[in-house]
Amino acid sequence: xxxxxxxxxxxxxxxxxxxxxxxxxxxxxxxxxxxxxxxxxxxxxxxxxxxxxxxxxxxxxxxxxxxxxxxxxxxxxxxxxxxxxxxxxxxxxxxxxxxxxxxxxxxxxxxxxxxxxxxxxxxxxxxxxxxxxxxxxxxxxxxxxxxxxxxxxxxxxxxxxxxxxxxxxxxxxxxxxxxxxxxxxxxxxxxxxxxxxxxxxxxxxxxxxxxxxxxxxxxxxxxxxxxxxxxxxxxxxxxxxxxxxxxxxxxxxxxxxxxxxxxxxxxxxxxxxxxxxxxxxxxxxxxxxxxxxxxxxx
Amino acid sequence: xxxxxxxxxxxxxxxxxxxxxxxxxxxxxxxxxxxxxxxxxxxxxxxxxxxxxxxxxxxxxxxxxxxxxxxxxxxxxxxxxxxxxxxxxxxxxxxxxxxxxxxxxxxxxxxxxxxxxxxxxxxxxxxxxxxxxxxxxxxxxxxxxxxxxxxxxxxxxxxxxxxxxxxxxxxxxxxxxxxxxxxxxxxxxxxxxxxxxxxxxxxxxxxxxxxxxxxxxxxxxxxxxxxxxxxxxxxxxxxxxxxxxxxxxxxxxxxxxxxxxxxxxxxxxxxxxxxxxxxxxxxxxxxxxxxxxxxxxxxxxxxxxxxx
Numbered sequence: 001x002x003x004x005x006x007x008x009x010x011x012x013x014x015x016x017x018x019x020x021x022x023x024x025x026x027x028x029x030x031x032x033x034x035x036x037x038x039x040x041x042x043x044x045x046x047x048x049x050x051x052x053x054x055x056x057x058x059x060x061x062x063x064x065x066x067x068x069x070x071x072x073x074x075x076x077x078x079x080x081x082x083x084x085x086x087x088x089x090x091x092x093x094x095x096x097x098x099x100x101x102x103x104x105x106x107x108x109x110x111x112x113x114x115x116x117x118x119x120x121x122x123x124x125x126x127x128x129x130x131x132x133x134x135x136x137x138x139x140x141x142x143x144x145x146x147x148x149x150x151x152x153x154x155x156x157x158x159x160x161x162x163x164x165x166x167x168x169x170x171x172x173x174x175x176x177x178x179x180x181x182x183x184x185x186x187x188x189x190x191x192x193x194x195x196x197x198x199x200x201x202x203x204x205x206x207x208x209x210x211x212x213x214x215x216x217x218x219x220x221x222x223x224x225x226x227x228x229x230x231x232x233x234x235x236x237x238x239x240x241x242x243x244x245x246x247x248x249x250x251x252x253x254x255x256x257x258x259x260x261x262x263x264x265x266x267x268x269x270x271x272x273x274x275x276x277x278x279x280x281x282x283x284x285x286x287x288x289x290x291x292x293x294x295x296x297x298x
Numbered sequence: 299x300x301x302x303x304x305x306x307x308x309x310x311x312x313x314x315x316x317x318x319x320x321x322x323x324x325x326x327x328x329x330x331x332x333x334x335x336x337x338x339x340x341x342x343x344x345x346x347x348x349x350x351x352x353x354x355x356x357x358x359x360x361x362x363x364x365x366x367x368x369x370x371x372x373x374x375x376x377x378x379x380x381x382x383x384x385x386x387x388x389x390x391x392x393x394x395x396x397x398x399x400x401x402x403x404x405x406x407x408x409x410x411x412x413x414x415x416x417x418x419x420x421x422x423x424x425x426x427x428x429x430x431x432x433x434x435x436x437x438x439x440x441x442x443x444x445x446x447x448x449x450x451x452x453x454x455x456x457x458x459x460x461x462x463x464x465x466x467x468x469x470x471x472x473x474x475x476x477x478x479x480x481x482x483x484x485x486x487x488x489x490x491x492x493x494x495x496x497x498x499x500x501x502x503x504x505x506x507x508x509x510x511x512x513x514x515x516x517x518x519x520x521x522x523x524x525x526x527x528x529x530x531x532x533x534x535x536x537x538x539x540x541x542x543x544x545x546x547x548x549x550x551x552x553x554x555x556x557x558x559x560x561x562x563x564x565x566x567x568x569x570x571x572x573x574x575x576x577x578x579x580x581x582x583x584x585x586x587x588x589x590x591x592x593x594x595x596x597x598x599x600x601x602x603x604x605x606x
Contacts, residue, residue, distance in 0.1 A: 271445030
């Protein structure tokens with residue numbers, strides 16, 4: 001089926017041409033909230049040394065498992081300390097670095113490589129297209145968690161391995177998406193015209209084909225950042241992820257489990273940080289989807 | 299239809315071949331198991347290594363090893379654990395029940411949440427319900443599943459002492475893990491139930507049913523829900539791979555003695571035959587479920603058979 005046929009019902013739902021589509025107020029509010037949350041996590045990651053009240057590594061065994069300041073007035077630790085007396089707030093602020101690094105780098109790597117493959121596969125077709133799409137099918141039918149377990153078992157845990165696992169498992173989504181967008185415009189008049197003028201294939205792909213795919217890719221990429229932050233936290237929590245000595249939200253939650261009976265704050269706040277950051281990216285991604293490509297659902 | 303079944307089955311076979319090949323190859327990259335056996339026990343002699351390599355069969359070419367792995371695997375022999383010396387198949391059989399129970403329990407909770415809410419949302423289309431559904435599914439998508447598990451332990455096991463926090467001690471132990479899994483799954487399922495039901499309720503035959511004067515409940519259940527079920531069931535079947543991810547993580551949170559725990563322990567002990575066995579068994583399960591969903595979908599809906 002061609003994309004034009006798929007798109008028809010969605011088009012008829014849009015307002016008449018000429019009238020600019022304005023987002024309902026609720027949507028703009030959620031976008032604002034999303035941007036605030038994403039902005040806060042970026043600020044924490046970039047300015048961690050300025051924002052963190054203490055050294056995230058400094059342990060003080062006399063202050064171990066101190067409750068948050070409001071639960072014990074006079075306590076200098078705003079959201080309490082962990083089992084070896086490190087300041088939880090400072091560790092959360094520094095932990096934003098790991099989450100954002102994994103989320104952004106993995107999406108950049110898989111997004112760029114998947115987009116390039118999809119462009120070439122869709123534009124040239126032929127055996128290359130066939131091979132790339134069958135590989136994508138294979139990749140997508142390998143359950144993520146199993147792939148991650150095998151790769152980490154072989155290579156050992158670590159930040160770079162997590163990014164590798166995420167990038168390798170996700171290029172296929174971008175390749176498929178970009179390929180389908182490319183197929184739509186491949187035979188369009190303006191592409192034919194460019195070809196007739198002798199424009200090189202590389203330039204046609206870059207200037208005339210790629211811009212058509214950018215909005216769909218940006219939606220997928222934003223939602224993937226959210227998802228990858230969750231996956232990194234889960235893998236680190238399982239001991240398959242980031243080195244335990246680096247402050248990370250998943251690692252903090254893993255450490256907190258032995259103290260769940262006595263120190264609720266230790267397992268509450270790092271999770272809250274993950275949730276708010278992920279929610280921020282999800283809100284922005286949802287807004288982009290509603291704005292640019294309503295066809296991309298869930 | 300025969301062609302459709304043949305094509306799908308061949309596709310699944312290729313996927314399984316590729317996955318097993320990848321897993322077997324990757325596990326061989328981890329180094330020589332004969333050397334690993336001596337780790338921390340002094341330097342072994344060359345003869346010792348060769349003897350053990352011969353016993354493990356790791357002195358043969360990779361292709362031969364892979365063929366032997368497949369041939370044994372098909373007969374239910376996945377090798378023996380480096381650590382415990384037990385057959386991997388027996389260790390997996392021991393744990394598979396717990397994993398299956400958690401998966402089914404989580405799915406049951408998800409259905410029990412998603413269907414009533416989805417139907418309600420589709421039949422009461424107003425700003426408030428739509429808003430609440432959006433917020434709930436956004437929360438579900440943003441919640442780390444393991445953190446939801448920890449928070450439920452904190453509230454229901456530590457504070458209120460209603461349920462055991464972890465382990466496998468009778469049916470009460472299943473409540474927290476399957477609820478956690480179910481809530482996460484339900485957050486996407488609600489949206490799907492709502493969307494598909496809205497779609498079917500807009501069909502002409504539903505208008506006809508209403509025009510006949512049938513009661514609204516009957517229209518929604520018999521004409522709407524029944525036809526909305528197919529895409530929802532398909533979705534559930536295809537979510538199996540993702541469900542597995544949740545199961546592995548939550549087994550860890552709740553110390554639930556399933557296959558995920560077995561695999562994670564094997565990773566930390568570098569017990570590669572066990573890692574390989576569990577991954578292959580779970581991958582086979584996921585691919586088979588997906589194949590069954592594809593086939594039953596083709597059976598129920600002739601239109602998909604012409605697709606690629």
